[in-house]
Every structure is written in C-alpha cells, then in structure tokens.
Amino acid sequence: MQVLKDKIQAEGVVVQNSLLKVDSFLNHQIDPNLMMQIGEEFALRFKNSNVTKVLTIESSGIAVAIMVGLVLQVPVVFARKKKSAVCNDDVYSTTVYSFTKKESNYVTVSTELLTAGENIMIIDDFLANGEAALGLTNIVEQAGANVVGIGIVIEKAFQPGAEKLKNAGYRVESLVRIQSFSNGQVNYV
C-alpha cells in the first residue's frame, strides 16, 4: 500500500535498525484520513468474505478496526488486555506474550460478543511474532466462530508471525511487509 509506505518514509523512525516507531500516525498520534484509507483497503480485500464482525485488541488496533467496521458496516469488538488472570465464566480468555514488552497479558472477550458461526476478521497494527493475532484466533475458535482472515497494517516479515499464522491455515493480509532495516531505512519485501 503505497500511501502507507510514503507515510512511513516521511514520519517513521527506525530505532537501532530493529524497531520502527510510528507514533506520529498509528500508535500514539493517529491520522484519521490514513485510518480511513486503510479501512477501505482492508474492506476491499475482504469484500467476498462475508465478514460479520471485526475483532482487534486494545489499544492501537482500535482506530484501524473501527474504520474497517464502518466501511463493511459491521460491529467491532476490541479484546481487553489485563495483567492478572481472569477467572470468569463470562469471558473467553487466552494468554499473550509480548516479546517487545517482555510480559504476558491475559486477553479477554465477553462471551456475549462472539457467536458460533460468525465470520470474524481480525485486525492488528503490527505483526511480528504473531502472539497477539494467534491469541485472537484462539478466542474466536473458543466461541465456535470462523476466522476469515487477519488484516495487519505493518508486518515485520523477518519475524515468524506471518508464517506461523499461515501454517495454522489463516489468511494473512498485510498492507506493508518489512524485509529488513538498514542505515535507518526500511526495506520492503
């Protein structure tokens, strides 16, 4: 997606050739017009998937997911992250380890918000090791619903997340795929 590559080129900050900071338009400040363009792009890619609901995880996925929901005219659910285990019959839950933050979170969705047989599109901002996305697929499957695919804004293709998800049988649609960082620049697949 060229407009996203242009934005990363203009405003992204590569830290120590390993991390891409996009705090000016995605992860802290958010560019509403770019979110709408991203929403339209994901909606286009999944237009034949009969999506009934969009599922993301707080916080950075929400702005993207709400635009996808707006274009596809379906509700959006964001999974909640908690530090402590949830012992509650009213939620589907799973554990997600963050390699970036070196911590585990319990991720929950109210059982009322996912129904067996629904077609769920998962949205997240970044895909690296795939832990968050896999956690969300786990939750969808606890509900007996179908994962129609996983939409990712920025994939770090040199990390194993996308391959793990594809090997598990999921469709992965990434808007940009980063192959490497070099000299403070982003190289795409």
Place this chain on the structure above:
Amino acid sequence: MQVLKDKIQAEGVVVQNSLLKVDSFLNHQIDPNLMMQIGEEFALRFKNSNVTKVLTIESSGIAVAIMVGLVLQVPVVFARKKKSAVCNDDVYSTTVYSFTKKESNYVTVSTELLTAGENIMIIDDFLANGEAALGLTNIVEQAGANVVGIGIVIEKAFQPGAEKLKNAGYRVESLVRIQSFSNGQVNYV
C-alpha cells in the same frame, strides 16, 4: 442526543442502580455508525473552536476521538495509561485515580505530540468523578496548549466531575447527562 439515548435504552444494562454497562456499542463492542454520528455531533458543537488536535485516553475514547478527528480533519492523540511511574523527559505525565477500578494510573503523552499554542479538544467516553479529564487538561497545560473544551459521550451528572471541570473554567459538552438510575432504568437531566 436522542440516538444515543435510544441506544442506551435498547442495549445499556443498569447494574445495581449504580453502573451503566454499554459494552455492546461503546466500551467493548463498538458500533461504527453510532461512533460516526457522535463524531459529527462533537464536530458540530466545536466547529467554531478552531480545534487543531483531539486528545483522548486509551482505550474506550479512541473510537469516538478518531471520528471527531475525521470530521474536523485534525490528528488524534491518545494518552497512554501505565501502572508504573514514568521517569522520562520525553513525555508529559500525570496521575489519574480511577474510582471504578480503585487504582492509579500514570498517564503519558509524548512531548512531540503536543505543541504550545495548539487548541486541543479532549474526548472521553464517560465522565463521573472527572479524574481522567482533569488529568488530560493537566497534560495539555504542561505543553502550553489550550483546552478548547471537553466532549463527553455519557455524563453521570450525579457525580462531581462535570462541576469540577466547569469550576476549573473548562467548557464541557456531554451528549447525554444521567441524573439517576431507578428500577434498572436511566433517568436523564
């Protein structure tokens, strides 16, 4: 805002005559069309305020704020909540106590994302004791920017938040104002 009252009537759940759960359209599942209507309403109310940026706090404020930003064509910033203190010159920070969760959070915004002289519109989903909104005004003022007003989706008018904010000189615009709960019903001001 009648459409919001209708939605609360249809889907809101009053718990023990003290708490309103709106997990089906605002706090966990999100209705994108309602968010757009809310965004348009806030944009209309602040159309003469020369808003340059929308500021909210993760997570439930994000979906509302992004629609306001889309309609007003300005960027959105969400403040981050952290459990532990942040000792970092690169952020504005404040402490916000949540009466609901009985815990304090450190709330931060990168100094790069707020500029002196900007006109900031603050958005949040609920206003009860006003701690979160006051924390955000504090952060805006650390940056030397102006708070043009505070847009609230659901105000609990029987709690002191709105009065505290107005006494501090801020314009508060709440889309619905709840006076009380009785017999599982919501009574508006």
